[in-house]
Amino acid sequence: MEDKPWREMGLTDEEYERICSLLGREPNHLELGMFAVMWSEHCSYKNSRPVLRLFPTKAPWVLQGPGENAGVVDIGDGQAVVFKIESHNHPSAIEPFQGAATGVGGIVRDIFAMGARPIALLDSLRFGPLSEPRNRYLFSGVVGGIAWYGNCLGLPTVGGEVYFDPSYSGNPLVNAMCIGLIEHQKLRRGLAAGVGNAVMLVGARTGRDGIHGATFASEELGEASESRRPAVQVGDPFREKLLVEACLALIEEDLLVGMQDLGAAGLTSAGSEMASRAGTGMELDVARVPRREEGMTPYEVMLSESQERMLVVPRRGCEERVREILERWDLEATVIGRVTADGSFRILEADKVVAEVPVRALTSDCPVYKRERRRPDYLEALQQYDLSALPEPGDYNRVLLDLLGSPNIASKEWVYRQYDFMVRTDTVVGPGSDAAVLRIKGAKKGLALTTDGNGRYCYLDPEMGGAIAVAEAARNLSCCGARPLAITNCLNFGNPEKPEVAWQFYHVVLGMSRACEALETPVTGGNVSFYNETGGKAIYPTPVVGMVGLLSDVSRRCTQGFRQEGDVIVLLGETLDEIGGSEYLAVVHGLVAGRPPRLDLDKEKRVQQVVRAAIQQGLVEAAHDCAEGGLAVALAEMALSGNLGARVDLSGDLPPSRFLFSESQSRVLLAARPEKAGEVLALAKAAGVAATGIGFCGGDRVVISHRGTGLIDLALEEMAAKWRGSLPNCLG
Amino acid sequence: MFTARIYITLKSGVLDPQGEAVKKGLAALGYECVKEVRVGKYLELRLDAPDTASAQAQVEEMCRRLLANPVIEDFRVEV
Amino acid sequence: MFTARIYITLKSGVLDPQGEAVKKGLAALGYECVKEVRVGKYLELRLDAPDTASAQAQVEEMCRRLLANPVIEDFRVEV
Amino acid sequence: MQFGVIVFPGSNCDHDVYHAVGAVLGQPVEYIWHAEKSLRGFDCIILPGGFSYGDYLRAGAIARFANIMPAVVDFARRGGLVLGICNGFQILLEAGLLPGAMRKNDCLQFRCQDVYLKVENNHLPFTLKFKGGEVIRLPIAHGEGNYFADPATLAELEENGQVVFRYCTPAGEVTAAANPNGSVANIAGIVNREGNVLGLMPHPERAAEEILGNTDGLKLLASIVEWWEGGGRYGG
Ligand SMILES: Nc1ncnc2c1ncn2[C@@H]1O[C@H](COP(=O)(O)OP(=O)(O)O)[C@@H](O)[C@H]1O
Numbered sequence A: 001m002e003d004k005p006w007r008e009m010g011l012t013d014e015e016y017e018r019i020c021s022l023l024g025r026e027p028n029h030l031e032l033g034m035f036a037v038m039w040s041e042h043c044s045y046k047n048s049r050p051v052l053r054l055f056p057t058k059a060p061w062v063l064q065g066p067g068e069n070a071g072v073v074d075i076g077d078g079q080a081v082v083f084k085i086e087s088h089n090h091p092s093a094i095e096p097f098q099g100a101a102t103g104v105g106g107i108v109r110d111i112f113a114m115g116a117r118p119i120a121l122l123d124s125l126r127f128g129p130l131s132e133p134r135n136r137y138l139f140s141g142v143v144g145g146i147a148w149y150g151n152c153l154g155l156p157t158v159g160g161e162v163y164f165d166p167s168y169s170g171n172p173l174v175n176a177m178c179i180g181l182i183e184h185q186k187l188r189r190g191l192a193a194g195v196g197n198a199v200m201l202v203g204a205r206t207g208r209d210g211i212h213g214a215t216f217a218s219e220e221l222g223e224a225s226e227s228r229r230p231a232v233q234v235g236d237p238f239r240e241k242l243l244v245e246a247c248l249a250l251i252e253e254d255l256l257v258g259m260q261d262l263g264a265a266g267l268t269s270a271g272s273e274m275a276s277r278a279g280t281g282m283e284l285d286v287a288r289v290p291r292r293e294e295g296m297t298p299y300e301v302m303l304s305e306s307q308e309r310m311l312v313v314p315r316r317g318c319e320e321r322v323r324e325i326l327e328r329w330d331l332e333a334t335v336i337g338r339v340t341a342d343g344s345f346r347i348l349e350a351d352k353v354v355a356e357v358p359v360r361a362l363t364s365d366c367p368v369y370k371r372e373r374r375r376p377d378y379l380e381a382l383q384q385y386d387l388s389a390l391p392e393p394g395d396y397n398r399v400l401l402d403l404l405g406s407p408n409i410a411s412k413e414w415v416y417r418q419y420d421f422m423v424r425t426d427t428v429v430g431p432g433s434d435a436a437v438l439r440i441k442g443a444k445k446g447l448a449l450t451t452d453g454n455g456r457y458c459y460l461d462p463e464m465g466g467a468i469a470v471a472e473a474a475r476n477l478s479c480c481g482a483r484p485l486a487i488t489n490c491l492n493f494g495n496p497e498k499p500e501v502a503w504q505f506y507h508v509v510l511g512m513s514r515a516c517e518a519l520e521t522p523v524t525g526g527n528v529s530f531y532n533e534t535g536g537k538a539i540y541p542t543p544v545v546g547m548v549g550l551l552s553d554v555s556r557r558c559t560q561g562f563r564q565e566g567d568v569i570v571l572l573g574e575t576l577d578e579i580g581g582s583e584y585l586a587v588v589h590g591l592v593a594g595r596p597p598r599l600d601l602d603k604e605k606r607v608q609q610v611v612r613a614a615i616q617q618g619l620v621e622a623a624h625d626c627a628e629g630g631l632a633v634a635l636a637e638m639a640l641s642g643n644l645g646a647r648v649d650l651s652g653d654l655p656p657s658r659f660l661f662s663e664s665q666s667r668v669l670l671a672a673r674p675e676k677a678g679e680v681l682a683l684a685k686a687a688g689v690a691a692t693g694i695g696f697c698g699g700d701r702v703v704i705s706h707r708g709t710g711l712i713d714l715a716l717e718e719m720a721a722k723w724r725g726s727l728p729n730c731l732g
Numbered sequence B, C: 001m002f003t004a005r006i007y008i009t010l011k012s013g014v015l016d017p018q019g020e021a022v023k024k025g026l027a028a029l030g031y032e033c034v035k036e037v038r039v040g041k042y043l044e045l046r047l048d049a050p051d052t053a054s055a056q057a058q059v060e061e062m063c064r065r066l067l068a069n070p071v072i073e074d075f076r077v078e079v
Numbered sequence D: 001m002q003f004g005v006i007v008f009p010g011s012n013c014d015h016d017v018y019h020a021v022g023a024v025l026g027q028p029v030e031y032i033w034h035a036e037k038s039l040r041g042f043d044c045i046i047l048p049g050g051f052s053y054g055d056y057l058r059a060g061a062i063a064r065f066a067n068i069m070p071a072v073v074d075f076a077r078r079g080g081l082v083l084g085i086c087n088g089f090q091i092l093l094e095a096g097l098l099p100g101a102m103r104k105n106d107c108l109q110f111r112c113q114d115v116y117l118k119v120e121n122n123h124l125p126f127t128l129k130f131k132g133g134e135v136i137r138l139p140i141a142h143g144e145g146n147y148f149a150d151p152a153t154l155a156e157l158e159e160n161g162q163v164v165f166r167y168c169t170p171a172g173e174v175t176a177a178a179n180p181n182g183s184v185a186n187i188a189g190i191v192n193r194e195g196n197v198l199g200l201m202p203h204p205e206r207a208a209e210e211i212l213g214n215t216d217g218l219k220l221l222a223s224i225v226e227w228w229e230g231g232g233r234y235g236g
């Protein structure tokens, strides 16, 4: 170990050899550290890049695909939406509050780095079961941290998701998504262009925070992780708020050539990436970097992951104005270097060169690995599991109540009431429906936002699970009347050096790609988080899809709660015998087995078209898709959200457990005024979508029967106690 | 009945945004003489214990388990 | 350079929601021996001053003006 | 009627209230930067919600020393209308323009939700469009809204009709269960003795448009304009 310091930094012997040959010499300690962070999976995507090429990335409305700080899609009228999702899993496992908080800070910087005004946040979370104190601690800490940072910034957290499963014990997932709004001509890229231009560091001072955080994110969590304290940073949302305002003021006055946030790998990555994109070089003097602590070495300065900092390249002669604006916001701006022509990333300490490497060597010459892929052994037995042999439950009321109380299905109000989801006064549908809807002041249109991803499905069938994640996100948007535009995604997996994980990864991406293709929602960016393992055991393969949709008329939006007595309830799509991977199976039979429901992309597309058309034509009072827990849960959620009961009668020849709890895809429940129900059915018929009137809204109970035989009869109050009470009760 | 005083501070090197803001606030009030501010927590506990030593030991255990966050904080206990 | 330690606590008549919560948390961990918890703030200041007495006086003034809220809080300063 | 919205570092509802007053209510409104020293030509000053100075130390503690604050105090003393919303309310308390102090919510968590409020005093420039005892619905979003005043101060507030809004049930009962943060006497908003400085934790600007599903808050803002246009003036 002694004489192979690169190993401790996470580089292999071959990678070290490659660095030597790229440089034509051995790197010094600082250079080695810079390579180690830039060549970590977190920064280089060396294990994922070849697979990510499967994603479709183009559409006429996509203005910026993967490769920039965030994706950009056109929403008409010269406006665009900027969005991206990112993980902060490992830091949150160690220090949940600050880990999650700084995760939010990081993704917000990605958005305003593009010049966009951040307008909303979403969060997608996974934890182990709440029966364990450690998981409760992680869950409350993470939610508290997101609340603290987002609320202080004045950004509404308008949606997200939370799932609990033993596979995430010890390795929680914390994925945060940010959305920004911008006028096309204000878009900025992370470019260090214009030889001779100054490079300025703005925002917080640099301390010894999070040195080697990128490397840390690229290894498994182990016994030693707890003591790896320097990898945990503390956030300062107040300073970030000032930084947002100051940086947007720089854009407003058109003072910048380029801007880039400092995230993982700090100055090393921001500097080299900006130069790489512009095809230039850069010279930085660490002695000029304002420090928070004394005695920092060039190594520490270059690798520090101190938060709330940005790197900007001002137009020539604008440095003073940049400084003035930052000062107005009580922030520092310091010239720390300049753009050069020689393609070299040169680090000085005063007048001494302490590191000098080609920009490309750091950013594009990283080795790319095509990992060996092997179908995991567990799949065969699980997929073949004979679910037809399971006994029917005796009491369906009991089952529905248990499902409503399952933390995966229960109301997430305990979470989102801690988030200020209303600030900015644009949230017209907040958390608690299928997707959030934001109005855009001064315009007729609106935006719909959601995140989705079912790790259990992906575990049982990665390709199907990946496709379902995309389809469900799109379905959630369609259910509020929005046209899905594009996705960002966060791919949370185990160690990609294991062939089984590489196989899962490949197949999830394949499934997602097929769905993106079919639903015309290209990928505009995202993030890969590997090495989510504890004790050598990987989490479920968990892609999280963040999707953005557009409502041409925001007044024609739809929510999931029933609205009026007497409305007809229509089921679009068919219910099949598909309880594999379902919440029913997990809660009632304690099983994760079978095949997840099948997704027919063509059918999915048609169902969504019908839903959108019906909403846009004003035929629908409420809409909600059938997801975890199946039709019974979807119906209960619509009743609980609208505080209005329903009475439905189902037909068909499946066992009741399947009717009620099967998670068949491409199903949506609609409520329509009786005089409009006919039109809804006609729309569906014309599109070749199965549609059945199954009952009516009314009363204060949910009553479900099968050809007249009662299955479920529950008072709203009793269901609400389970559904709303579950999380608060678990958390004490 | 014993009274325990607990002082919880951020580990050195850990960013203290509150301290920074308070320092600036003091400077704005004219107290430029203040060079550094660190903000921590102070807890007073009243507890039953057989003797001082065991009170001390118990409270230290409480700090490790609940009251302080060992990842970013240090603590000190006086009984 | 002097180091001042400031202890800020809620006045005794003011209900302390944090203290109550901590007490409950401790009881849940089995520390029923804890009868009362008050949560306050602990600040450390590094400041220039001609002598201890004037440092003490200055810091007390800072507490009255900014660091503590006299409506609900008491403070104590040690230099 | 000219409104001014003060922007402190960390204010984040400044745009929202600006929008509600300007675009929705159609009144002239301007931002006022915290570093300014004087206030001229304004008829009503609003201290918006947010996290001034990160709410570090105590909510509002640092903001009350902003350059603009002596001018606000002076404006209030001369009878000008001052409205503090959420963080603005906290700043008014710290500045001594209103009595009492804020503690952390008794649940120790941030709370974002709708609450019901009983209008206890509708004879103010801020409330004249409400009926006495009317129950209204407004959103709250705060972590430190647990209002405290000592018994003597509280008695004085009650006696002078300075308690303007109280958390209540939809039916108007003032109960512990309807209190979202532990405030004494379910207090959500108070006014100074002279009746020209109002502080409240709920956000009227978030309930000022049909599309947001609630216009109860607009009534509060519109009251101010009606009072002004009816020739209402305080002091000199
Ligand atoms: N972590 C969270 N943050 C904010 N909102 C959340 C979170 N988790 C769930 N929600 C909200 O709760 C509602 C239900 O979530 P979920 O059951 O995942 O919905 P669906 O199954 O329709 O995707 C959604 O409106 C969602 O945005």
Ligand SMILES: [Mg+2]
Pocket (backbone or CB within 6 Å): A434, A472, A476, A625, A627
């Ligand atoms: Mg859904």
